[in-house]
Amino acid sequence: MSGMELAERCRAQQLLDRLFRNARDGRGQAALVLGPPGVGKTGVVDYVKGRAERAGATVLSATASAAERSSPLGVVAQLLSSLGCSMDEIAAMCDSSAQVAAAVHDAVSLLAERTPVIVTVDDIHEMDHESLRCLLYVIHRVAPLRVLVLLTGSSALPQQSLLLTAEYMRNPNCSLVRLAALCASCVEEVLVEHMGSGVCDRTVALWRRASGGSPLLLHALLKDWSGSGGAGRGPVPPPPGGDAVRFAVQYLHGLMTEDGLRTARALAVLGESATAERVERLLHHLGMSAGEAARSRNALDAAGLTDGLRYHLEAARDVVLDRIPGDERALLHRSAALALRESNAELGEVAGHLIHARPGPEPWAVIALREAAAQALHEHDAERAIAFLRSAYDASADGSTRAVVRAELAQAEWEMDPGAVRWHLTDLLDEHRAGRLSREHSLLLGMYLLWSGRTQEAGAILTELESVQEELSQDTRARLKALRVWFAYFFPTYGARYRDDPLEPPHDPGQGIVSVDPQWDGALVLASLLAEGPTEDACEAAEQLLQAQVPHRPQLAPTMAALISLIRAARLARAADWCDRLVVDRSEYTTTCQALLLAASAILESWLGNFTTALTRAEQALALLPPSAWGVAIGLPLSAKVLACTGLGDLDAAAECFRTPVPQLMFQSLPGLHYLQARGRLHLAAGRHQAALGDFYACRDLMDAWNLRVSVFTAWRVHAAEALAELGDRDEAVRLLTEELAQPDTGSPWLRKQAQALYDRLCGVCARPPVVTEELPALSRAEHRVAQLAQEGLTNREIAEQLGVTPSTVEQHLTRVYRKLGVRGRTGLSPALNSAAVLRA
Numbered sequence: 001m002s003g004m005e006l007a008e009r010c011r012a013q014q015l016l017d018r019l020f021r022n023a024r025d026g027r028g029q030a031a032l033v034l035g036p037p038g039v040g041k042t043g044v045v046d047y048v049k050g051r052a053e054r055a056g057a058t059v060l061s062a063t064a065s066a067a068e069r070s071s072p073l074g075v076v077a078q079l080l081s082s083l084g085c086s087m088d089e090i091a092a093m094c095d096s097s098a099q100v101a102a103a104v105h106d107a108v109s110l111l112a113e114r115t116p117v118i119v120t121v122d123d124i125h126e127m128d129h130e131s132l133r134c135l136l137y138v139i140h141r142v143a144p145l146r147v148l149v150l151l152t153g154s155s156a157l158p159q160q161s162l163l164l165t166a167e168y169m170r171n172p173n174c175s176l177v178r179l180a181a182l183c184a185s186c187v188e189e190v191l192v193e194h195m196g197s198g199v200c201d202r203t204v205a206l207w208r209r210a211s212g213g214s215p216l217l218l219h220a221l222l223k224d225w226s227g228s229g230g231a232g233r234g235p236v237p238p239p240p241g242g243d244a245v246r247f248a249v250q251y252l253h254g255l256m257t258e259d260g261l262r263t264a265r266a267l268a269v270l271g272e273s274a275t276a277e278r279v280e281r282l283l284h285h286l287g288m289s290a291g292e293a294a295r296s297r298n299a300l301d302a303a304g305l306t307d308g309l310r311y312h313l314e315a316a317r318d319v320v321l322d323r324i325p326g327d328e329r330a331l332l333h334r335s336a337a338l339a340l341r342e343s344n345a346e347l348g349e350v351a352g353h354l355i356h357a358r359p360g361p362e363p364w365a366v367i368a369l370r371e372a373a374a375q376a377l378h379e380h381d382a383e384r385a386i387a388f389l390r391s392a393y394d395a396s397a398d399g400s401t402r403a404v405v406r407a408e409l410a411q412a413e414w415e416m417d418p419g420a421v422r423w424h425l426t427d428l429l430d431e432h433r434a435g436r437l438s439r440e441h442s443l444l445l446g447m448y449l450l451w452s453g454r455t456q457e458a459g460a461i462l463t464e465l466e467s468v469q470e471e472l473s474q475d476t477r478a479r480l481k482a483l484r485v486w487f488a489y490f491f492p493t494y495g496a497r498y499r500d501d502p503l504e505p506p507h508d509p510g511q512g513i514v515s516v517d518p519q520w521d522g523a524l525v526l527a528s529l530l531a532e533g534p535t536e537d538a539c540e541a542a543e544q545l546l547q548a549q550v551p552h553r554p555q556l557a558p559t560m561a562a563l564i565s566l567i568r569a570a571r572l573a574r575a576a577d578w579c580d581r582l583v584v585d586r587s588e589y590t591t592t593c594q595a596l597l598l599a600a601s602a603i604l605e606s607w608l609g610n611f612t613t614a615l616t617r618a619e620q621a622l623a624l625l626p627p628s629a630w631g632v633a634i635g636l637p638l639s640a641k642v643l644a645c646t647g648l649g650d651l652d653a654a655a656e657c658f659r660t661p662v663p664q665l666m667f668q669s670l671p672g673l674h675y676l677q678a679r680g681r682l683h684l685a686a687g688r689h690q691a692a693l694g695d696f697y698a699c700r701d702l703m704d705a706w707n708l709r710v711s712v713f714t715a716w717r718v719h720a721a722e723a724l725a726e727l728g729d730r731d732e733a734v735r736l737l738t739e740e741l742a743q744p745d746t747g748s749p750w751l752r753k754q755a756q757a758l759y760d761r762l763c764g765v766c767a768r769p770p771v772v773t774e775e776l777p778a779l780s781r782a783e784h785r786v787a788q789l790a791q792e793g794l795t796n797r798e799i800a801e802q803l804g805v806t807p808s809t810v811e812q813h814l815t816r817v818y819r820k821l822g823v824r825g826r827t828g829l830s831p832a833l834n835s836a837a838v839l840r841a
Helices: 009-024 041-054 074-082 087-093 097-114 129-140 159-170 184-195 201-211 215-224 243-255 258-273 276-285 290-302 314-322 326-342 347-357 363-378 382-395 399-416 425-433 439-451 455-467 474-490 518-532 536-549 556-568 572-583 591-607 611-624 631-647 651-657 664-668 670-685 689-706 711-726 730-741 749-763 781-791 796-803 807-821 826-835
Strands: 004-007 029-034 058-063 117-122 147-153 174-179
Touching: 004 009, 009 029, 009 041, 009 117, 009 147, 009 174, 009 184, 029 041, 029 159, 041 058, 041 117, 041 147, 058 074, 074 097, 074 117, 074 129, 097 117, 097 129, 097 147, 129 147, 129 159, 159 174, 184 201, 184 215, 201 215, 215 243, 243 314, 258 276, 258 290, 258 314, 258 326, 276 290, 276 326, 326 347, 326 363, 347 363, 347 382, 363 382, 363 399, 382 399, 399 425, 399 439, 399 591, 425 439, 439 455, 439 474, 439 631, 455 474, 474 518, 474 556, 518 536, 518 556, 536 556, 536 572, 536 807, 556 572, 556 591, 572 591, 591 611, 591 631, 611 631, 631 651, 631 664, 631 670, 651 670, 664 670, 670 689, 670 711, 689 711, 711 730, 711 749, 730 749, 781 796, 781 807, 781 826, 796 807, 807 826
Parallel strands: 004 174, 029 147, 029 174, 058 117, 117 147
Antiparallel strands: none
């Protein structure tokens, strides 16, 4: 045979078995089996050696090694030792290497006269030059001998072995075989040996793919396999790869050429992003030509590690990644980023490599990282945005760029942990004063300062921006006005100057709901609330805004503004219902958004007397953000937890909340009012009546100073009355209860019941004060019809089809029905519709 044959193991075994039979019959043969490490070359040779030994042949074996490559005739010495000869004896008979070759040939010929002979040499790519010359001498003259010379070597033979391959190509008594991966039948045979009979085709396909057809990796997978009791009827998936696979890959890794290592590492670094173009570009950046890259990829495929672009086993990829030196890994990631950028890959893919590449001050790298961070923030993935921006900050050379990147980093960190932003505040203030921040980032800085309770510095920034309003973009101007509204709401004293006229016309929130800018919509709702109180229009606008926010990832400020409007209008049940819908599936929200929505829900549930739910959500909120991250808003989750624990009778857990440090300025903000009420409730439950009274009167004084008329906050009267009663001042207690019960509905039936029960206890059941009851607003005929159909169990779409309207119209009608009847959902419709005449004529 001449030329090269590509053969799988079973075919190669048959071929070599035939060559041995020819040699045994006096037609000498030589075979060279090539292939990458782990493909089974030694296994094939052992198979033929075993067959030959059973047939009475003599086997002479040697293995070349890199350690002995510089030792002349090292391989020949191994062969001669099998004949009982030593190199000293041969050297004594010969004066030159040519004579040594002739002596070896003569010794083999003499042996072959008595018995067939197989001469095997493994790893000839490591063989010394003198031994190669001797073997060539024998192979060239093998035809008349009963000899099979069987050699194995790497697919990538060194330059000195070209004479050997040339001999195999031209000599008709020589066969050149390139060993291929295991075929399906070979894999099945191996699996049956380990799993027993009944291995299905799907099992064979899975294991063949995972091992890449490499006997080395296939046996390693079987060692890692924990299965027992046979294959069973169904497919048996291979394991992901354990210690045996890792050791096998380490062995292959150690045998790779330099080009092979570079290619293996490039594929490992690219991972799922690998394409033929990107791999070629990356290797080009590493100095490899397209031809070298193609050959190296083919070698990795042949070794069973890859399918051309990706590793069959993630464990194999991990081994390669782990063995990349640190400096080289950084270079690989930088080259990967370049290759991805040149092939127009996604921004996140490019940036993902740059954060591992420690990029220098290269403008393209900083731009790529910033753009990827902006995209990640848009997708609510703040964690990735932070990683990109930290890398961009490290790579930024000039001060102006670093200032911008720091501001962007603070914006991303705010979404994950507002507490992290406080470490940037001093530097950001310096950058703002030096004029290195954009107006948008200066506005965000004002918001961070407010959150941290640094109202004076925040006010100064707002004043500066107000002085240049005409120069601001429309979006920035809208956000400036929105921040002024929040300042006025959150800090009634320090933000008082923004209260009287917080927004320019239009004041009617209906003109902005729902616009393309939810931030502006939220500001309109809150501004209307501050200027005019909880009007019907403001509540309607709040409902519309929440309807627009819930189906998507909600934006925090407009969502909170809408909830606040409902709370101020004493629609606590409705606000709680919206919170339920907001927090039921919050996995895509940012951490800060999740925490604040949970805190809002916890407060509402505690006001409604649902203490178990309130406690769960308060603890979830506090688990998401550490206390230091909440700023002055820490009063919100803490107060909700205290109210819940107190309501459940766990006073120790409630008291533990007050060991959490809080900013002093919190008591000049709305969260401070929540905190004082909760602390007073705990004092009251613990029997510290005078301390409780002090906190409740502090709430009264703050509400008077802030001109705050929020029904749920007037509950201080109920609890103060309880403390006064315990202190013996029954008349003052009754006066406060009378005031409270004369107020419009607070929106909390639980709280109303508590107030009435206390009044009854103090004054007797028959002597009740005049209670103001709000007459239910009448339903329109359309609303009444929709409510009746909903009560009967029809869906919104079914109702719409029956009435000939859109599902959106049905939803709007139901929203108004719930509000007018004071119910939270469909389950409350039946008793409400049957309790009174609610239909408008």
